[in-house]
Amino acid sequence: MGDVAQGRPQKVFAYNIKLKTSRDYLVDDDSTLLLEYADATAVIQASWNWPRNKGQVEVYGPKGSLLATKDELFSQPADAPDDPKMPYGTLCRSIRPSRNVEPHCLFADRIRNDKPIENPLSAEMNVGVIEILDAAKESMRTAKAVNMP
Numbered sequence: 001m002g003d004v005a006q007g008r009p010q011k012v013f014a015y016n017i018k019l020k021t022s023r024d025y026l027v028d029d030d031s032t033l034l035l036e037y038a039d040a041t042a043v044i045q046a047s048w049n050w051p052r053n054k055g056q057v058e059v060y061g062p063k064g065s066l067l068a069t070k071d072e073l074f075s076q077p078a079d080a081p082d083d084p085k086m087p088y089g090t091l092c093r094s095i096r097p098s099r100n101v102e103p104h105c106l107f108a109d110r111i112r113n114d115k116p117i118e119n120p121l122s123a124e125m126n127v128g129v130i131e132i133l134d135a136a137k138e139s140m141r142t143a144k145a146v147n148m149p
Contacts, residue, residue: 007128008128008148009035009036009037009042009132009148010036010037010038010147010148011035011036011145011146011147011148012033012034012035012036012132012135012136012139012145012146012148013033013034013036013139013144013145013146014031014032014033014034014135014136014137014139014140015031015032015139015140016028016030016031016032016140017029017030017031018030019047019049020049029047029048029049030045030046030047030049031045031046031047031136031140032044032045032046033045033046033132033136034145035132036145040061055069055070056068056069056070061078062078063077063078064076064077064078064080064089065078065089067088067089072091072092073091073092074088074089074090074091074092075089075090075092076088076089076090077089131148131149132148135148
């Protein structure tokens, strides 16, 4: 998969818990993963306990922030003043594809039309995701951070 510069975390720490204790689920229903990079930290929260689907990705960095919702991408420079009319910043673009919304449809379209298979469909990206998930499972089992190979 590569090194940190290519997006690989150095460590993974994960925690899970069962919050809906009144239900007879046999599994935990809430997880938090912390990914440690050389110059950043990523927090991934996953749950089927939430009352609604948040369905968004927020990224904060020294130069600004991005908010990706199901349909749109917003950006805001770090030095931008708070604006109640535009709390998420400037709309960059609509990110809803006009066709091939489902990943398997996009994958099939790439093969049928002899187009390159790029992220997030690439094997490299998916191997990296599996490595992070394996490290998260080990972290949950041991209650310790796991160093990535």
